[in-house]
Each structure stands twice: as structure tokens, then as C-alpha cells.
Amino acid sequence: METLAPLWQSHERAFGKNLYVYPVLSRRAGGISVGINLNPDKGCNFDCVYCQVDRTPSGMDGIDPVHRAVDIRRLTEELLALQESVHRDDLFRNPPFDKVPSGLRRMADIAFSGDGEPTAVPEFSNVLKAVADLRNTTTGLSHVPIRIITNGTGLFKSRIRNFLRETLFLDRPLPADVKPASEGMSDEIWFKIDAADPGSFSRIDRSALSFDRYRMSVSEALRELPVTLQTMVLDIRDLDNSFRPEGAWAKAMRDWVTTLLREGANIRQWHLYTVARKPPSSEIVAVSEERLERLSRFFSETVSCPIAVFP
């Protein structure tokens, strides 16, 4: 699997002439994750210290920073074309996907991810409805789960939470006529929580939201929606103010997730991952597998949901 490292690490969002749809090889999804990027303008309401999206002046070269309404027809055409390309094996004839082993040459998910926060885009609901309808009715797509990869902020609105429950198969498996790839498979929300105390929240996520407001809204959202939690674990090697997850950060995370579960949050699994691709600054450093495992054991002392680590 070592030769696959460059592919695991590459989350290149440019694919041919596509504007919205791109393939990546995903470790966590276990195959080709078909990304949907609703933010070609790179817009996000967080400014995470580890974010791979280059928003520096040179990184914005050629990028229109103004949000343009998503062209849903174009997006669904790009999605169908990529599905065909995976199905016919065309995707795997040329670099870099020619290195993908046969067991991973499958569409593992359709992931709303990309260069910004998908749920913050005004057309999010309309796009999701169009993609879910297409998935449910198209042979070759109907077995593919939809994953919303989000910082959670769009889910603070009850209107969006209701819409997600109505549109996706979240706490129920994909029905037989949608032909799930494996029994019990369902759509998922991958909800990121990187910090459970105000200092770490402003240091890691660098959001303009007040932490108290954020914490209250997360609790409300997780009582209503089943999610997989996603937590970035990293070191910040700043000579004047370094950060390590062990200690106060870990204790606050453990206590908060424990409380969320006790209060009725439907957290299916908690993913701990670290920096896998080139970080935006040399101060941002991945933690070792051993440290991730140790943190996982520490969290497991009081957290009742399964925890998985992705070094």
C-alpha cells in the first residue's frame, strides 16, 4: 500500500474540465470518493489552521472569489460522466488512478466536500435533492452512499436538519430498491469537531462564531441527526506558543463528547485523524499513530461510541 501514499495524500479537486465533480482515492471511504465541490470560489466560514485550501493571493490566482449560483444541471452531468468512467474502467487507464488496485476500483461514496463549507452555499438543499434523486434512480449509482462532510454550521438551522432527514437515508439503511452495496449501508454526515474549549477553538478553527454559541448549536444539531464525528489531531510547533493535543485539549474533548452522548447525541463513530497531506505551514505537524491510539484509549475511558484512528 506504500506506493499508494501519493494518491491517498492527493485530494486534487481539478478533474478535466469539470467545475464541481472530482475523484479522489479515499482511505476512510475505501475506494474512489466522488467529491462534489460547491465552493469553486474557496468560500468557507471557518479558517482552520490546517486547511489545505490555498487562499493566499497566489492560491487565489485565476479563482473568482465571488460565489456564483451552482449550475445543478452541469453538476449532475459531471457526476454521471464520472460514474460512467469508473464503470467502464476509463478512470483507471491514466495516471494517477492507474495505480489504484482492482479491489479499490469502485465508487465508495459521493461526498459533499471541496474547497469550502458545502452547507453554507445557498443552493445546498437544491443540489443535494438533485444528487439524491439521481443516486436513487440511476443504475450504477444507486448503491453509493452520500456523505456530507461538514464543519456543522449549516446544520445549526432546523430547516436544514429536517431537509437532511427527509432527503437522505441517515438512520435507516438504503432501501432494497436503491440496491445498497452492503446490507445496512446508509448515508452519513461526517461532522467535524476539532476543539471543545474556547482557546483551542479560536486557535484551530479560527471561526468568527462565539464558542458558547457554537457549543450550544452543536449540541442541538447532534440531538437530532446521526453523525460520524471527525476530529483533526495535530501539533502546532510555534516557538512562543506551541500546542499539543495531550492534556487540556484532550480532556475537554473527552468531557464534551461524553456529555453529548449522555444527552442523547446519536454519534455512530468518532474518527480521529491527523495531517496526511502537505500542511499549509511548517508549524502544523502530524501526530504519530501511537499518539492517536493513546488518545483514543484515553477518550474510550468515558466515551461510549466506537472510536477509529486514521494516522
Ligand code: SF4
Ligand atoms: S472547514 Fe474545511 S474548508 Fe473550511 S477552513 Fe476548515 S478545513 Fe478548510
